[in-house]
Amino acid sequence: MATRWGICSAGKISHDFTVALKTLPAEDHQVVAVAARKLENAQEFANKHSISRVYGSYEELARDPDIDVVYVGVIHPYHLSACKLFINAKKNVLCEKPLAMNAKEVKEILDSAKKNDVFLMEAVWTRFFPASVQIRNLLAQGEIGEVKMVRADFCVPLLHVPRSVQKDLGGGALLDLGIYCLQFISMVYNGEKPESIQASGICLETGVDESVAVILQYSKNRMATFTCSAGVQLHSEAFIAGTKGKIQVPSPMWCPTSLVVNEKVTQYPVPEPSLPLNFTNSTGMRYEAEEVRQCLLKGLKESPVMPHADSLLLAEMEDEIRQQVGVVYSQDCQ
Numbered sequence: 001m002a003t004r005w006g007i008c009s010a011g012k013i014s015h016d017f018t019v020a021l022k023t024l025p026a027e028d029h030q031v032v033a034v035a036a037r038k039l040e041n042a043q044e045f046a047n048k049h050s051i052s053r054v055y056g057s058y059e060e061l062a063r064d065p066d067i068d069v070v071y072v073g074v075i076h077p078y079h080l081s082a083c084k085l086f087i088n089a090k091k092n093v094l095c096e097k098p099l100a101m102n103a104k105e106v107k108e109i110l111d112s113a114k115k116n117d118v119f120l121m122e123a124v125w126t127r128f129f130p131a132s133v134q135i136r137n138l139l140a141q142g143e144i145g146e147v148k149m150v151r152a153d154f155c156v157p158l159l160h161v162p163r164s165v166q167k168d169l170g171g172g173a174l175l176d177l178g179i180y181c182l183q184f185i186s187m188v189y190n191g192e193k194p195e196s197i198q199a200s201g202i203c204l205e206t207g208v209d210e211s212v213a214v215i216l217q218y219s220k221n222r223m224a225t226f227t228c229s230a231g232v233q234l235h236s237e238a239f240i241a242g243t244k245g246k247i248q249v250p251s252p253m254w255c256p257t258s259l260v261v262n263e264k265v266t267q268y269p270v271p272e273p274s275l276p277l278n279f280t281n282s283t284g285m286r287y288e289a290e291e292v293r294q295c296l297l298k299g300l301k302e303s304p305v306m307p308h309a310d311s312l313l314l315a316e317m318e319d320e321i322r323q324q325v326g327v328v329y330s331q332d333c334q
Helices: 012-021 040-048 057-062 074-089 101-116 131-138 175-189 282-297 308-325
Strands: 002-009 029-033 053-055 069-072 092-096 120-123 147-155 198-201 209-218 221-230 240-242 246-249 256-260 264-267
Touching: 002 012, 002 057, 012 029, 012 040, 012 282, 029 040, 029 057, 029 282, 040 053, 053 057, 057 074, 057 256, 069 074, 074 092, 074 101, 092 131, 092 282, 101 120, 101 308, 120 308, 131 246, 131 256, 147 175, 175 209, 175 240, 175 308, 198 221, 198 308, 209 308, 246 282
Parallel strands: 002 029, 002 069, 029 053, 069 092, 092 120, 147 221
Antiparallel strands: 147 240, 198 209, 209 221, 240 246, 246 256, 256 264
């Protein structure tokens, strides 16, 4: 039986996710409904993607009895309310990253999911790409020895995008870009909490971070660094350096389609889309969607690849970085 998806929000990322689902077998994945705050937006989305059920409110989607899991693609500040709406309706949820604006909100979502006994996963799609699976395998096999240093960068000009610069829309380079670097580092170090975090950043007049540089120190003399910026363009790649070699993730590190392991290059191409995409390699969201299906078939409430503990750790590290940089959202004061 197919996993039946409901799509919450008719925006750009929801479009790309729906296109990605179409690269998977129809007998495994079906989009049965879409909801937006404006019915006409949902209708336009449904027409484009041949979706039969259309709702002009998220509440209507939550009441649909024929949905197995909801993909939440709303902007960051609305993740908490949307997740709780669907979770309280006993719906499984795949929520776009970041799971919430801060660790307090993440805990609230995780507690709600546990209380209602539903599946919940933060959509950190990078972790499910074949290249990321291979990285974890190589590290587990000791291919590059003991990892001593991890470096990641994600810098792309976004100052023209309101969602990236306005505080009330959840703007800021860290939550939008830096989370990819941070989750990559955390994946390499198996979800270990760093012993120290040192962050420095430059903020816009709107009060959100334009650029951030971070140094993380881990146990056993291991370190990691990352840089994120919404103001400039850099290579946006990642490196893992061990005692016996290194792994390079060329740009784009946030949706990797190749790896360089001790100078040997391996390609992992993503499928071609059936419709134009808004973002790079978006058909790669198929991998996180399939992870959700496999978890549901096994009766799991969280993914072993992106467990709840990792989502909470990411939020806690982001909180610490923002505090050092001087970025405070209204959600931090509630």
